[in-house]
Amino acid sequence: MTKNLYVWVSFTILSTFIKLAKADNYIVHMEPSAMPKAFSNQQSWYLSTLSSVSPKSRAKTNINLPFSKLIYTYNHVIQGFSAVLTPAELEVLKNSQGYVSSVKDRAVKVDTTHSFEFLGLNSGTGAWPVSNFGKDVIIGVIDTGVWPESESFNDNGMSDVPPRWKGACESGTQFNSSLCNKKLIGARSFNKGLIAHNPNITISMNSPRDTEGHGTHTSSTAAGTYVEDASYFGYALGTARGMAPGARVAMYKALWEEGAYTTDIIAAIDQAIDDGVDVLSMSLGLDELELYEDPIAIATFSAIEKNIFVSTSAGNEGPDMETLHNGTPWVLTVAAGTMDRDFGATLNLGGKGSVIGMAQYPGNFSSSEFSIVFMDACGNTTDLRKIKQKIVVCQDPGKEDSLSDQFNKVQVAGNIAGVFITNNSNVDIFVQSPFPAIFLEQKDGDAVVEFIKTNTDPKASIEFKKTILGIKPSPTVTSYTSRGPSYSCPSVLKPDIMAPGDSVLAAWPTNIGAARVNEDLVFSNFNLLSGTSMACPHVSGIAALLKASYPDWSPAAIRSALMTTSDQIDNTGSPIKDIGENLRPANPLAMGAGHVNPNKALDPGLVYDATVQDYVNLLCGLNFTEKQMKTITKSFSNNCSNPSLDLNYPSFIAFFNDRDAKPNSTAVLEFQRTVTNVGDGSSTYRATVSPINGLMVTVEPDVLVFNAKYEKKSFKLSVEGPRQLNEAVSFGYLTWEDSGRKHVVRSPIVATSYEVKK
Ligand SMILES: *[C@@H]1O[C@H](CO)[C@@H](O)[C@H](O)[C@H]1NC(C)=O
Ligand SMILES: *[C@@H]1O[C@H](CO)[C@@H](O)[C@H](O)[C@H]1NC(C)=O
Ligand SMILES: *[C@@H]1O[C@H](CO)[C@@H](O)[C@H](O)[C@H]1NC(C)=O
Ligand SMILES: *[C@@H]1O[C@H](CO)[C@@H](O)[C@H](O)[C@H]1NC(C)=O
Ligand SMILES: *[C@@H]1O[C@H](CO)[C@@H](O)[C@H](O)[C@H]1NC(C)=O
Ligand SMILES: *[C@@H]1O[C@H](CO)[C@@H](O)[C@H](O)[C@H]1NC(C)=O
Ligand SMILES: *[C@@H]1O[C@H](CO)[C@@H](O)[C@H](O)[C@H]1NC(C)=O
Ligand SMILES: *[C@@H]1O[C@H](CO)[C@@H](O)[C@H](O)[C@H]1NC(C)=O
Numbered sequence: 001m002t003k004n005l006y007v008w009v010s011f012t013i014l015s016t017f018i019k020l021a022k023a024d025n026y027i028v029h030m031e032p033s034a035m036p037k038a039f040s041n042q043q044s045w046y047l048s049t050l051s052s053v054s055p056k057s058r059a060k061t062n063i064n065l066p067f068s069k070l071i072y073t074y075n076h077v078i079q080g081f082s083a084v085l086t087p088a089e090l091e092v093l094k095n096s097q098g099y100v101s102s103v104k105d106r107a108v109k110v111d112t113t114h115s116f117e118f119l120g121l122n123s124g125t126g127a128w129p130v131s132n133f134g135k136d137v138i139i140g141v142i143d144t145g146v147w148p149e150s151e152s153f154n155d156n157g158m159s160d161v162p163p164r165w166k167g168a169c170e171s172g173t174q175f176n177s178s179l180c181n182k183k184l185i186g187a188r189s190f191n192k193g194l195i196a197h198n199p200n201i202t203i204s205m206n207s208p209r210d211t212e213g214h215g216t217h218t219s220s221t222a223a224g225t226y227v228e229d230a231s232y233f234g235y236a237l238g239t240a241r242g243m244a245p246g247a248r249v250a251m252y253k254a255l256w257e258e259g260a261y262t263t264d265i266i267a268a269i270d271q272a273i274d275d276g277v278d279v280l281s282m283s284l285g286l287d288e289l290e291l292y293e294d295p296i297a298i299a300t301f302s303a304i305e306k307n308i309f310v311s312t313s314a315g316n317e318g319p320d321m322e323t324l325h326n327g328t329p330w331v332l333t334v335a336a337g338t339m340d341r342d343f344g345a346t347l348n349l350g351g352k353g354s355v356i357g358m359a360q361y362p363g364n365f366s367s368s369e370f371s372i373v374f375m376d377a378c379g380n381t382t383d384l385r386k387i388k389q390k391i392v393v394c395q396d397p398g399k400e401d402s403l404s405d406q407f408n409k410v411q412v413a414g415n416i417a418g419v420f421i422t423n424n425s426n427v428d429i430f431v432q433s434p435f436p437a438i439f440l441e442q443k444d445g446d447a448v449v450e451f452i453k454t455n456t457d458p459k460a461s462i463e464f465k466k467t468i469l470g471i472k473p474s475p476t477v478t479s480y481t482s483r484g485p486s487y488s489c490p491s492v493l494k495p496d497i498m499a500p501g502d503s504v505l506a507a508w509p510t511n512i513g514a515a516r517v518n519e520d521l522v523f524s525n526f527n528l529l530s531g532t533s534m535a536c537p538h539v540s541g542i543a544a545l546l547k548a549s550y551p552d553w554s555p556a557a558i559r560s561a562l563m564t565t566s567d568q569i570d571n572t573g574s575p576i577k578d579i580g581e582n583l584r585p586a587n588p589l590a591m592g593a594g595h596v597n598p599n600k601a602l603d604p605g606l607v608y609d610a611t612v613q614d615y616v617n618l619l620c621g622l623n624f625t626e627k628q629m630k631t632i633t634k635s636f637s638n639n640c641s642n643p644s645l646d647l648n649y650p651s652f653i654a655f656f657n658d659r660d661a662k663p664n665s666t667a668v669l670e671f672q673r674t675v676t677n678v679g680d681g682s683s684t685y686r687a688t689v690s691p692i693n694g695l696m697v698t699v700e701p702d703v704l705v706f707n708a709k710y711e712k713k714s715f716k717l718s719v720e721g722p723r724q725l726n727e728a729v730s731f732g733y734l735t736w737e738d739s740g741r742k743h744v745v746r747s748p749i750v751a752t753s754y755e756v757k758k
Contacts, residue, residue, distance in 0.1 A: 023086045025071060025105030025196050025263050027295055029631045030080040034098030043073045045098075046081045053085070053092040071192045071263050076273040076306070077299035079634050082263040084196045101631050103293050105193055108260045110144070110214060110284050111313045111533045126599035131545035134244025136162055138185065139222050139544050140277030141537070142268045142284065143215030145208045145253035146187055147509035148179040150216060150525065152224030152240065153249065155182035167250050167275035172207025183225060186250030188271060193263030194256055201258055208253045213512045215251060217529055218283050220507035222537035223247040223544065227507075232514065232528045233362035234465035235343045236505040240526060243541025243598070246548070250277055255284065262286070262295040269299040273306055278547050281540035283313045283533035285325030291488045291619070292628040297328040301632050304330045305612050309547060309555040311540040313532035314495040315482035319580025321589060321728070321754055327486025327494040329647055330615050332543070332559050335591050336481040336501025336535040338579070340474035340571055343431070343503065343528075345438045345464040347419060349451045357419070357438035360431045360503075360528065361464050363517035369459040370416045374452045378406040384413035391415065391460055393448055396422035403430065411435050417462055421445025425479045425579050428502065428530055434516035436462065473570040477590045478502055479580035481532055484589040485653065489622065490756040491645035493653040493748065496559065497566055498576075498591040499542075501535030503528045542598045549602060556610035557678070560650045564608070564745045565601045566594030568733070587729045588748035593651055605743025606675040606685065606736060608650040613639065621645040646671055652734070652749040654719040659755075661723030671717045675736070677706035679743060685736040687715070692732035695721040695751050699734065717749070725753035 030049075032042060039045040050069045071082040082105065085093065093099060122128060136159070146153070160182065167186030169177040180187055187208035195201055205211045224242035231237035252268035254260065265284070272280060280303055282296065291297045300310045310331040317323035326333045345359035350369065371390040378384060378394035392415045394406045403424045410418035417436035424430075427439050440448065452458045478501060486494040505526050508514050513521030539562065546558045553561075570576045576595060578586035619629055620643035629638050654669040661667075677683065687702040697719050704713040717734060729752045736745040 023084050025082055025193055025261065026085050026090060026102045027078065027082045027105060027263060027266070028080045028093065028102045029078055029100040030098045031100055031630070031636065032079050032098070036097070046070060046073055049093070049096050050083055053089045053096065071196045072267045074266065074270045076302045077266045077270045078631070082193060101292070101627050103295065105197070105261050105263045106286055108255070108262060108265060108284050108286060110255055110260065111316050111531055127542070127545045127602045130602055131548040133246030134223065134541065134544040134548045135246040137244065137247045137279060137544040137547045138165065138250060138277045139244070139247050139279045139281055139540055140250045140252060140272035140275070141215060141219040141222065141281045142252045142254050142265060142272070143218050144212040144255045145189065145210035145215045146184060146219055146251040147210050147216040147507065148184055148187065149510065150220060150507040151227040152220035152242070152507035153181070153184040154225050156225070158182035161185050161248070164276050170208060173205050173209065175207035175209045183248060184251070185248045186275060187253070188251070188268070189253040190264040190267045191256055192267070193261040194259050196263070197259065197261060204257055208251055210253070210509050211257055211512065213508050213527060214255070214283070214533065215253065216509050217506040217527060218281065218533060218537040219249045219251055221504060221534060222281055222541040223249045224507055230505065230526045232360070232505055232524055232526055233522070235360060236341070236467055236528065240505060240507070243538050244544035247541065247544040250275060260284070266295045266299040269303060273303055273308065277308060279540050279544050280308055280310045281537050282310070283536045285312060285315055287315070287325050288487050291328065292624060292631045294328070294488065296326065297488065298632050300328065300331050301615070302634070304555050304615070307554060309543045309558050311536050311543055313536040316480045316531050317482045318478070318480050318590070319483060319578070321483050322485055322487060322756060324482035324484055324486065324494055327484065327488050327492070329489050329492045329618055329649070330555070332497065332539060332562070333495040333592070334532060334536045334539050335495040335498040336478045336530070336532045337475035337498040337591065337595055338478060338502040339500045340469060340471045341503070342468045342471045344466045344468055345462050346466060347438055347448065348461045348463070349448065350455070350459045352451060353447070355440060355444040355447055356466065356468065357440040357444065358427060358431050359433070359438045359464055361433050361436050362515040362522055363436065365436050365462055365464050367461060367463070369461045372452055372458050372460040374449050378409055381409045381413050384409055384415060388414055389416060391417045391419060391462070393419040393452065394421065395445065396420060396424060398423060403427070407433070407437070410437070419448065432515055432528070434518055436464065438462065473572045473574065473577055475500070475570060475576060475595050476583070477576065477578040477580065477586040478530070481590065485752070485754060485756055487756065487758070489618070490655070491653065492647055492649055493588060493651040493750055495592040496651070497539060497563055497593055497596050499535040499538040499596045501532055502530045504530065504534040539596055542596060542601065545598060546601060554609055554611070557607040557676070560607040560609065561601045561604035562596055563593035563650045564606070564747060565597050565604050567597050568594040568746070587731050588651065588750050589729055593746070593748050603743065604745060605679045605738060606745045607678050608648050608673060609676050610648050614648055617642045617644045618647045648674055650747050652717060652747060654749070654751045656721050656723060656725040656751055657753045657755045658723040665723050666720055667723045668718055668720045672714065673717065674712050674714045675704065675745070677709060677711045679738070680709055682707045683738045685738050685745070688735050688737070689749070690732040692730050692749065692751060694726065695719055695730060697732065697749060704736070719749065719751060721751060725751060728752060728754055
């Protein structure tokens with residue numbers, strides 16, 4: 001990441017000294033109604049305000065300085081602008097007419113052939129044909145840019161771009177506006193904030209072209225078209241396609257090799273709103289900020305007001321609690337799970353059986369037999385070097401960093417291949433090895449060690465590039481996916497949902513190394529990446545399928561449909577497990593409501609809807625000041641007659657964390673909810689609640705009778721329990737079912753003694 005840099009901003013003309021002041025980018029919220037009538041538009045008012053905060057800049061030779069202080073004027077996402085300001089200038093600005101609040105710009109972290117089958121998407125039935133593959137829905141992706149030549153953005157067979165689209169395909173370095181088509185309908189880039197941080201910066205690719213690969217991967221995951229024979233060096237071979245192959249993509253490049261800043265990201269969101277996207281996909285986020293300080297939360301509030309669905313990634317900081325970002329009540333927050341697919345290699349034990357281990361070595365490997373030696377902990381590079389021409393087997397002692405140590409030693413020693421016996425839960429980090437490496441489970445490892453010990457001159461051969469389907473259990477929650485509760489709004493359970501994020505195959509720029517073989521970069525049009533960055537665009541694409549089917553649904557209704565129809569059971573018929581918790585059943589603070597199920601999401605039966613006023617009521621309930629409210633809602637006249645932390649959300653979180661509670665004293669926490677019947681005609685739903693250890697959960701009423709489509713019914717859920725819970729997290733589910741179980745509408749209920757740390 002680019003560090004904050006010292007920028008030349010104020011200097012006295014008559015002096016030979018050049019004064020260095022530490023300036024920074026700020027996002028400044030203003031109240032437009034305070035604009036003096038003398039100004040014809042907001043931009044000229046902002047420029048005038050800026051020039052008055054640094055009077056020296058009005059000296060003749062610096063006439064342009066206020067212009068360069070202003071970075072962006074925003075139209076939708078905030079009322080205000082971003083600018084380069086010294087601390088002194090900021091203090092003056094705070095007393096200017098119309099000033100509301102400001103936050104410093106921040107650096108932002110960026111967090112297939114198979115995932116569609118795993119999610120049950122099928123050309124013949126279900127969400128794909130019903131939604132016409134997401135036809136004409138426009139997904140705006142805020143990311144590192146795009147590689148437009150990728151086959152995933154081929155527009156064969158696509159109809160003309162809808163006339164409502166106002167976006168553009170911007171030319172720039174190695175990017176010609178004719179590179180967009182009916183699939184990739186827009187491409188723009190935003191870097192004024194980055195440049196303001198570092199005026200001397202050389203932008204290596206000043207255009208929407210992707211030089212990192214991340215954006216090409218995420219955008220093709222959301223809406224890539226069909227590409228046959230896609231693979232990662234032979235792994236995952238098949239036809240690649242995104243979640244919504246009929247949808248269109250618009251890329252907004254705001255993440256640069258040279259750095260990424262919120263001023264640019266919200267400018268990108270501002271433009272995407274203007275251009276007319278239907279879904280926004282953002283695999284990025286900011287940690288530990290209040291809603292009114294988080295530019296992404298603030299900007300996406302405007303998107304929701306315009307009925308744009310926003311999907312975000314939870315982050316890759318798990319498995320500890322309260323690590324997630326984007327815990328924003330109006331966006332969807334996506335966790336990452338595994339698929340039922342693994343990549344591996346077969347180790348053939350000299351005609352005496354074979355074992356399969358995990359591997360993603362991209363190189364070509366000899367089919368010959370080699371001597372195989374067991375070196376126990378593989379702790380001594382000198383010893384390893386002596387047996388360079390052999391396959392070396394290492395037993396991981398299971399200590400912190402022990403696998404990483406062994407891996408490095410074998411790599412340095414240059415053995416023919418390394419076989420690592422390990423139970424390390426982060427083995428995923430190692431599998432894309434630049435040298436031939438296999439990772440075995442203990443029981444398979446024991447068999448290999450036994451083979452070595454009981455044979456004189458044992459020999460083995462290895463076949464890489466194996467794709468193994470039907471892995472059980474799956475899905476599982478990845479160890480790295482960030483966990484709730486939400487820092488900014490603990491009363492709303494986050495994350496919302498889980499989607500495939502592990503080893504996702506998607507498009508990749510042809511000229512960016514996809515992997516290394518020894519020291520050499522190797523190239524591929526598809527790459528396997530893991531992270532919540534990969535999970536987010538899966539749901540963005542699925543949301544596009546819903547949007548195509550139900551254009552009038554609010555973002556909250558789409559989110560509800562996704563959540564209440566998601567799966568909690570894995571392919572062994574057991575509750576989905578959490579790799580980060582030693583394979584214990586995953587709790588909703590790790591995976592949200594469950595694993596996304598697109599076909600079921602298309603017919604949810606009931607939805608928990610929420611309006612913009614519901615979010616305002618929530619902000620009122622958070623006791624935000626008028627200015628904090630205004631920063632988010634862009635209005636000083638918010639109706640706070642109904643403050644409530646109890647948002648009409650398809651999930652529940654109850655805090656039983658009163659440290660000073662008397663022994664055996666109990667508390668009852670109540671939640672009010674309203675569900676809308678989106679099924680056809682009349683129906684009767686009955687509630688069931690799965691038992692939660694030590695808690696009494698009741699639903700009143702527990703039968704809801706609907707006589708018509710779009711009818712609304714309310715109920716109350718009460719959770720009674722000790723004021724201080726023994727367990728950190730207990731959970732269960734509320735399920736509404738209609739007769740014949742045509743619709744099963746399930747919500748997670750979490751009870752926790754966890755106290756959100758601010
Ligand atoms: C863009 O590409 C088209 C077609 O290849 C070409 O005619 C045009 O000159 C290019 N424009 C620029 C600015 O390079
Ligand atoms: C920017 O470049 C100018 C001219 O080359 C140089 O004097 C200045 O020190 C540089 N500033 C920074 C912040 O690197
Ligand atoms: C592996 O072999 C294939 C087919 O011969 C070749 O195209 C590819 O470049 C080789 N890969 C490497 C990393 O040498
Ligand atoms: C590695 O083993 C050799 C003997 O093979 C020994 O001389 C050397 O001290 C060992 N190195 C370490 C770091 O233990
Ligand atoms: C992993 O293996 C080590 C030693 O091989 C063992 O001590 C440890 O308990 C194992 N951990 C798990 C989670 O199975
Ligand atoms: C908001 O203020 C009310 C009244 O002072 C208080 O009861 C409530 O706990 C506060 N809520 C939050 C989220 O701080
Ligand atoms: C505020 O909302 C309530 C309903 O929640 C409504 O009765 C009231 O009229 C609203 N007040 C204003 C000023 O709009
Ligand atoms: C708390 O409840 C337990 C079990 O119901 C009981 O044995 C104990 O005496 C109670 N303690 C107090 C202080 O009431």
